[in-house]
Amino acid sequence: MARDELGLGAHPHAGGRIAVxxxxxxxxxxxxxxxxxDMGHLLAAEGLELLxxxxxxxxMQVVAxxxxxGGGKVIGVLPKGAWPxxxxxxxxxxxxxxxxxxxxxxxGLMISRADAVIALPGGLGSLDELTEVLTLVHLxxxxxxxxxxxxxxxxxPHLALLDHLYEEGFVDVPPRTYLLVERDPALLLQRILAxxxxxxxxxxxxxxxxxxx
Numbered sequence: 692m693a694r695d696e697l698g699l700g701a702h703p704h705a706g707g708r709i710a711v712x713x714x715x716x717x718x719x720x721x722x723x724x725x726x727x728x729d730m731g732h733l734l735a736a737e738g739l740e741l742l743x744x745x746x747x748x749x750x751m752q753v754v755a756x757x758x759x760x761g762g763g764k765v766i767g768v769l770p771k772g773a774w775p776x777x778x779x780x781x782x783x784x785x786x787x788x789x790x791x792x793x794x795x796x797x798x799g800l801m802i803s804r805a806d807a808v809i810a811l812p813g814g815l816g817s818l819d820e821l822t823e824v825l826t827l828v829h830l831x832x833x834x835x836x837x838x839x840x841x842x843x844x845x846x847x848p849h850l851a852l853l854d855h856l857y858e859e860g861f862v863d864v865p866p867r868t869y870l871l872v873e874r875d876p877a878l879l880l881q882r883i884l885a886x887x888x889x890x891x892x893x894x895x896x897x898x899x900x901x902x903x904x
Contacts, residue, residue: 702737702738704737704738704739704884705737705738705739706738706739707738707739707740707806707807708739708742708766708804708805708807709734709739709740709741709742709806709807709808709809710742710743710801710802710805710807710808710809711730711734711741711742711743711751711754711808711809711810711811712808712809712810712811712813712816712817712821713727713743713744713749713750713751713754713810713811713817714749714751714811714812714813714814714817715744715746715748715749715750715751715813715814715816716748716749716814717749717750717753718750718812720842722842723750723811723812723843723845724753726811726812726840726876727750727754727811728753728754728756728757729757729876729877730754730757730809730840730876730879731755731756731757731760731761731763732757732758732760732761733876733877733880734761734763735757735758735760735761735762735763736761737884738763740765740766741754741755741758741763741764741766742766742805743765744767744768744797744816745768745769745778745779745781746769746777746778746779747777747778747779747780748777749813750811750813751779754811755767755779755781764782764783765781765782765783766782766784766785767779767781767783767784767785768785768797768800768801769784769785769797770794770796770797785804794816798819798820799823801820802823802827802833805835806835806889807835807837807838807883807886807889808821808824808835808836808837808838809838809839809840809879809880810837810838810840810846811840811842812840812842812843812845812846818849821837824837825837825866825869825870828869829862829864829866829869835888836883836888836889837869837870837871838870838871838872838873838879838880838882838883839870839871839872839873839879840874840876840879841872841873841874842874843874850867850870853866853867854867871883871886
């Protein structure tokens with residue numbers, strides 16, 4: 692079946708899903724907001740679907756607004772019944788069971804259903820999601836690309852800590868080797884889409900099997 696018959700458009704990456712980890716606050720610098728907005732516009736321009744935490748606050752809302760403004764698809768992942776006043780008007784909303792472990796289930800669903808993960812500047816939740824997918828790649832349970840948008844050198848201290856883990860003998864492979872790190876959103880997305888483990892074929896298979904996640 693042709694791509695246009697599947698409603699995917701002519702772009703070779705259209706329909707792929709990118710999970711974006713981003714702060715629920717705007718952060719101190721205007722550059723963080725600008726970078727999140729640029730990333731959202733780029734995702735929409737490539738026909739990529741945004742998979743994110745599903746709330747309308749902070750940089751999460753900025754990137755989702757930009758995707759929607761560009762005609763892209765936004766998928767939110769939330770625990771059932773959580774934060775009803777903060778629901779973002781997503782094209783699709785996926786829910787995980789509420790209660791103990793809900794945030795872990797939410798994180799796991801986002802990572803498992805994405806074809807790549809991008810971390811924007813953010814807080815503890817963003818670091819948690821980034822660490823989870825890094826660990827999965829380190830343990831060879833995932834191979835998908837991980838992008839780190841190092842806006843205004845935000846992630847330099849975190850990268851230094853990852854290097855320190857290796858230097859002190861607590862990991863066998865430098866964790867930095869699992870990451871694609873760029874300050875420019877366009878360069879970062881370009882590297883992800885050129886990555887040998889960009890799992891776009893998984894996305895295309897979803898559409899050929901009835902659109903199941």
